[in-house]
Amino acid sequence: xxxxxxxxxxxxxxxxxxxxxxxxxxxxxxxxxxxxxxxxxxxxxxxxxxxxxxxxxxxxxxxxxxxxxxxxxxxxxxxxxxxxxxxxxxxxxxxxxxxxxxxxxxxxxxxxxxxxxxxxxxxxxxxxxxxxxxxxxxxxxxxxxxxxxxxxxxxxxxxxxxxxxxxxxxxxxxxxxxxxxxxxxxxxxxxxxxxxxxxxxxxxxxxxxxxxxxxxxxxxxxxxxxxxxxxxxxxxxxxxxxxxxxxxxxxxxxxxxxxxxxxxxxxxxxxxxxxxxxxxxxxxxxxxxxxxxxxxxxxxxxxxxxxxxxxxxxxxxxxxxxxxxxx
Amino acid sequence: xxxxxxxxxxxxxxxxxxxxxxxxxxxxxxxxxxxxxxxxxxxxxxxxxxxxxxxxxxxxxxxxxxxxxxxxxxxxxxxxxxxxxxxxxxxxxxxxxxxxxxxxxxxxxxxxxxxxxxxxxxxxxxxxxxxxxxxxxxxxxxxxxxxxxxxxxxxxxxxxxxxxxxxxxxxxxxxxxxxxxxxxxxxxxxxxxxxxxxxxxxxxxxxxxxxxxxxxxxxxxxxxxxxxxxxxxxxxxxxxxxxxxxxxxxxxxxxxxxxxxxxxxxxxxxxxxxxxxxxxxxxxxxxxxxxxxxxxxxxxxxxxxxxxxxxxxxxxxxxxxxxxxxxxxxxxxxxxxxxxxxxxxxxxxxxxxxxxxxxxxxxxxxx
Amino acid sequence: xxxxxxxxxxxxxxxxxxxxxxxxxxxxxxxxxxxxxxxxxxxxxxxxxxxxxxxxxxxxxxxxxxxxxxxxxxxxxxxxxxxxxxxxxxxxxxxxxxxxxxxxxxxxxxxxxxxxxxxxxxxxxxxxxxxxxxxxxxxxxxxxxxxxxxxxxxxxxxxxxxxxxxxxxxxxxxxxxxxxxxxxxxxxxxxxxxxxxxxxxxxxxxxxxxxxxxxxxxxxxxxxxxxxxxxxxxxxxxxxxxxxxxxxxxxxxxxxxxxxxxxxxxxxxx
Numbered sequence: 001x002x003x004x005x006x007x008x009x010x011x012x013x014x015x016x017x018x019x020x021x022x023x024x025x026x027x028x029x030x031x032x033x034x035x036x037x038x039x040x041x042x043x044x045x046x047x048x049x050x051x052x053x054x055x056x057x058x059x060x061x062x063x064x065x066x067x068x069x070x071x072x073x074x075x076x077x078x079x080x081x082x083x084x085x086x087x088x089x090x091x092x093x094x095x096x097x098x099x100x101x102x103x104x105x106x107x108x109x110x111x112x113x114x115x116x117x118x119x120x121x122x123x124x125x126x127x128x129x130x131x132x133x134x135x136x137x138x139x140x141x142x143x144x145x146x147x148x149x150x151x152x153x154x155x156x157x158x159x160x161x162x163x164x165x166x167x168x169x170x171x172x173x174x175x176x177x178x179x180x181x182x183x184x185x186x187x188x189x190x191x192x193x194x195x196x197x198x199x200x201x202x203x204x205x206x207x208x209x210x211x212x213x214x215x216x217x218x219x220x221x222x223x224x225x226x227x228x229x230x231x232x233x234x235x236x237x238x239x240x241x242x243x244x245x246x247x248x249x250x251x252x253x254x255x256x257x258x259x260x261x262x263x264x265x266x267x268x269x270x271x272x273x274x275x276x277x278x279x280x281x282x283x284x285x286x287x288x289x290x291x292x293x294x295x296x297x298x299x300x301x302x303x304x305x306x307x308x309x310x311x312x313x314x315x316x317x318x319x320x321x322x323x324x325x326x327x
Numbered sequence: 328x329x330x331x332x333x334x335x336x337x338x339x340x341x342x343x344x345x346x347x348x349x350x351x352x353x354x355x356x357x358x359x360x361x362x363x364x365x366x367x368x369x370x371x372x373x374x375x376x377x378x379x380x381x382x383x384x385x386x387x388x389x390x391x392x393x394x395x396x397x398x399x400x401x402x403x404x405x406x407x408x409x410x411x412x413x414x415x416x417x418x419x420x421x422x423x424x425x426x427x428x429x430x431x432x433x434x435x436x437x438x439x440x441x442x443x444x445x446x447x448x449x450x451x452x453x454x455x456x457x458x459x460x461x462x463x464x465x466x467x468x469x470x471x472x473x474x475x476x477x478x479x480x481x482x483x484x485x486x487x488x489x490x491x492x493x494x495x496x497x498x499x500x501x502x503x504x505x506x507x508x509x510x511x512x513x514x515x516x517x518x519x520x521x522x523x524x525x526x527x528x529x530x531x532x533x534x535x536x537x538x539x540x541x542x543x544x545x546x547x548x549x550x551x552x553x554x555x556x557x558x559x560x561x562x563x564x565x566x567x568x569x570x571x572x573x574x575x576x577x578x579x580x581x582x583x584x585x586x587x588x589x590x591x592x593x594x595x596x597x598x599x600x601x602x603x604x605x606x607x608x609x610x611x612x613x614x615x616x617x618x619x620x621x622x623x624x625x626x627x628x629x630x631x632x633x634x635x636x637x638x639x640x641x642x643x644x645x646x647x648x649x650x651x652x653x654x655x656x657x658x659x660x661x662x663x664x665x666x667x668x669x670x671x672x673x674x675x676x677x678x679x680x681x682x683x684x685x686x687x688x689x690x691x692x693x694x
Numbered sequence: 695x696x697x698x699x700x701x702x703x704x705x706x707x708x709x710x711x712x713x714x715x716x717x718x719x720x721x722x723x724x725x726x727x728x729x730x731x732x733x734x735x736x737x738x739x740x741x742x743x744x745x746x747x748x749x750x751x752x753x754x755x756x757x758x759x760x761x762x763x764x765x766x767x768x769x770x771x772x773x774x775x776x777x778x779x780x781x782x783x784x785x786x787x788x789x790x791x792x793x794x795x796x797x798x799x800x801x802x803x804x805x806x807x808x809x810x811x812x813x814x815x816x817x818x819x820x821x822x823x824x825x826x827x828x829x830x831x832x833x834x835x836x837x838x839x840x841x842x843x844x845x846x847x848x849x850x851x852x853x854x855x856x857x858x859x860x861x862x863x864x865x866x867x868x869x870x871x872x873x874x875x876x877x878x879x880x881x882x883x884x885x886x887x888x889x890x891x892x893x894x895x896x897x898x899x900x901x902x903x904x905x906x907x908x909x910x911x912x913x914x915x916x917x918x919x920x921x922x923x924x925x926x927x928x929x930x931x932x933x934x935x936x937x938x939x940x941x942x943x944x945x946x947x948x949x950x951x952x953x954x955x956x957x958x959x960x961x962x963x964x
Contacts, residue, residue: 573809588806
């Protein structure tokens with residue numbers, strides 16, 4: 001490949017990726033469900049325990065892990081919501097929640113996993129992210145060194161609940177449902193059902209969620225993606241992009257004619273406002289723009305982070321899609 | 328008869344002999360220094376004495392008491408040592424392949440990737456990276472290794488070799504492969520493959536980071552198994568290329584004169600191309616497309632040693648190895664950025680400075 | 695001159711047809727049924743108009759251009775059956791043009807003439823050193839040995855190339871316009887050197903020349919090519935007559951005798 005052609009292309013695409021992983025602009029307003037670590041004192045840990053992770057790998061954890069490394073902010077939040085926050089000995093530099101992880105050593109810097117630092121932390125469990133957020137090479141490398149690496153890649157709320165149970169088992173060596181995951185999941189599920197109940201019977205506006213626009217390429221929720229399912233639950237009819245690239249062409253978007261435009265990228269870029277969107281060539285005629293239904297979604301960081309706070313994001317989406325029901 | 332003819336003064340070997348030992352000795356010393364520094368230094372501090380003791384125990388089976396943590400031993404022996412050795416092999420391989428291609432193509436812009444290796448290996452690697460993402464059925468097997476290698480490395484290796492074979496076959500006409508046709512064919516085929524690379528990157532979603540790291544070149548994936556795959560291939564091509572120094576020199580005189588001097592020109596060009604491609608593909612498979620080493624090191628050494636491949640080939644091996652080892656150390660200390668960024672960031676300005684200092688470089692030929 | 699000329703031909707073309715592929719298929723034959731044989735120790739000047747096939751003939755003799763018809767034999771064997779390196783130990787060529795790579799000293803380039811004889815993987819042998827030294831002296835290039843090749847003048851460059859060819863220690867020396875770009879003094883000294891080497895080493899020499907008088911002074915035998923065939927072959931005194939020159943070159947010349955009785959061709963005015 002011609003390196004002169006390659007570098008600008010790579011850099012522009014990298015910026016897409018970095019933007020997608022950018023740290024939250026502001027901490028979420030609503031609190032997470034923090035369970036007590038000693039909720040079920042009667043169940044004895046059973047280690048070693050073998051678990052099947054989201055990559056279909058069977059992972060054996062030999063002893064109760066008191067030294068845990070999280071390679072993704074969503075994993076960190078799952079560990080902490082289960083009360084395992086003080087077991088974390090390594091997190092990423094994107095981690096911003098809960099506040100106490102600020103003091104945990106950063107073993108992932110600028111998306112690069114520093115394997116030496118992971119090894120030096122002497123972890124008993126490593127929680128990786130799927131879909132190449134943690135590169136497969138790194139997962140293979142760490143597994144190859146003998147560390148139990150659990151890959152988490154929930155793509156629906158139900159999968160997320162299952163993963164919370166999975167991490168609970170990994171943390172405490174308990175059989176499914178015996179840990180404090182149940183109370184956590186029950187609370188999350190109750191909030192999900194409350195949202196569904198609220199929007200039930202209401203109209204389902206054609207909703208376009210803008211993840212970002214780079215070099216004229218528009219990124220949104222991919223077809224069948226987690227984000228698209230959240231929009232559906234929150235009472236919208238998602239306008240989705242290509243399932244792989246998650247991009248949508250402008251003329252497709254014009255043809256789909258969104259009744260509501262949600263600006264997730266405005267959480268990171270103050271120049272993206274309903275006014276600048278209306279001024280974009282080709283956007284002025286969309287129903288959402290004509291009706292003035294272009295809304296900034298500052299909760300994008302929790303909407304796109306598959307951890308327990310995603311329910312905060314779901315509620316924020318429902319409020320944005322159906323403000324009339326939340327008055 | 329002239330009486331002087333019988334005294335046979337030594338016209339050839341003497342004057343360059345000391346320079347040769349200076350260059351090779353200096354390269355060897357630099358490489359050793361780079362090796363020690365790169366194993367001893369990293370993002371996690373392990374004492375020099377401890378490092379030496381770990382290496383002594385693991386490599387030389389010295390009966391030293393274990394005073395270090397298992398983590399320290401893993402860092403030195405499983406992470407740093409294979410990474411440093413990989414950097415040496417890859418750097419040496421790229422520099423040597425660059426030397427060969429610059430001579431073979433009589434083109435100062437030639438680097439190891441010029442006739443399609445990089446584009447082919449990149450496409451292969453990206454297909455390897457994306458296969459589990461695009462075909463979830465493969466995801467279960469993503470962790471499996473074959474010959475101690477992942478799908479990515481194997482595809483990259485095959486892509487590099489396969490592309491050069493294709494380019495060579497397309498460029499061949501009337502049993503000959505003219506240099507200009509080879510270069511242009513390589514460029515055209517590379518462009519097609521680059522378009523495929525760009526398309527897959529566009530579709531790659533989250534895997535873009537992995538692809539980006541691969542394209543910029545990174546030694547973060549270095550391990551003993553990948554080294555065990557690449558080292559024999561690289562060592563074999565090193566040996567066979569070193570033995571061909573005379574033919575490379577003679578080829579500098581042009582195809583016709585090389586034939587007059589006993590070189591089976593077309594066959595030799597194919598052999599040299601494939602040996603250099605073997606080294607390049609093996610290097611790229613385990614490190615990604617690291618730029619600049621293969622372009623700059625041959626030029627720097629030609630300035631220092633002259634164009635004689637008897638000295639140029641081994642020197643490019645040593646200095647290429649040392650350079651990449653140090654560049655990778657820099658990359659690790661800079662927070663694990665891809666080493667290709669370091670080689671370009673530091674190598675290019677140095678190269679420009681050197682170009683401006685010396686007037687008579689660049690071209691391998693006067694015409 | 696007391697060089698023993700052998701009976702068996704060292705190199706011979708019989709009914710030779712040779713040429714080059716055309717851009718859009720087919721071939722353009724340059725040699726069309728050519729016969730020429732050189733015996734060991736012979737020194738022959740090859741003359742002819744541009745395009746008459748002189749360089750093509752040299753290529754077939756060097757084995758770098760395969761005949762389309764007829765045969766070329768070297769030392770009694772079909773030239774195509776020779777290995778390239780074996781041939782290079784016996785035949786040296788001074789082409790019209792050679793790329794001289796920058797950065798080499800003259801002696802290093804002359805040493806490349808030893809490539810077909812290489813015995814050790816990395817070092818040169820005492821035989822190599824001797825051959826290089828002798829070639830440099832014989833080609834009057836010893837004073838150039840330490841000079842960078844890119845600094846040489848046209849005449850010095852030609853001496854370097856002759857030295858490279860001699861370092862091959864060939865039996866047959868093929869010279870394609872060796873006097874090109876040389877002034878008169880250098881033309882004479884180069885041809886004198888070649889004749890001296892032929893006398894000393896028993897070389898067989900075939901040299902493409904353009905100057906008819908120079909050819910006559912240099913070679914005991916001249917062959918004239920026209921349209922891919924040998925149209926005249928013999929001692930210069932018998933071959934180079936005004937009639938042939940007019941027929942082959944289309945130029946009118948007068949024959950004159952020098953005061954010491956040698957024949958000379960003079961252009962009849964322009």
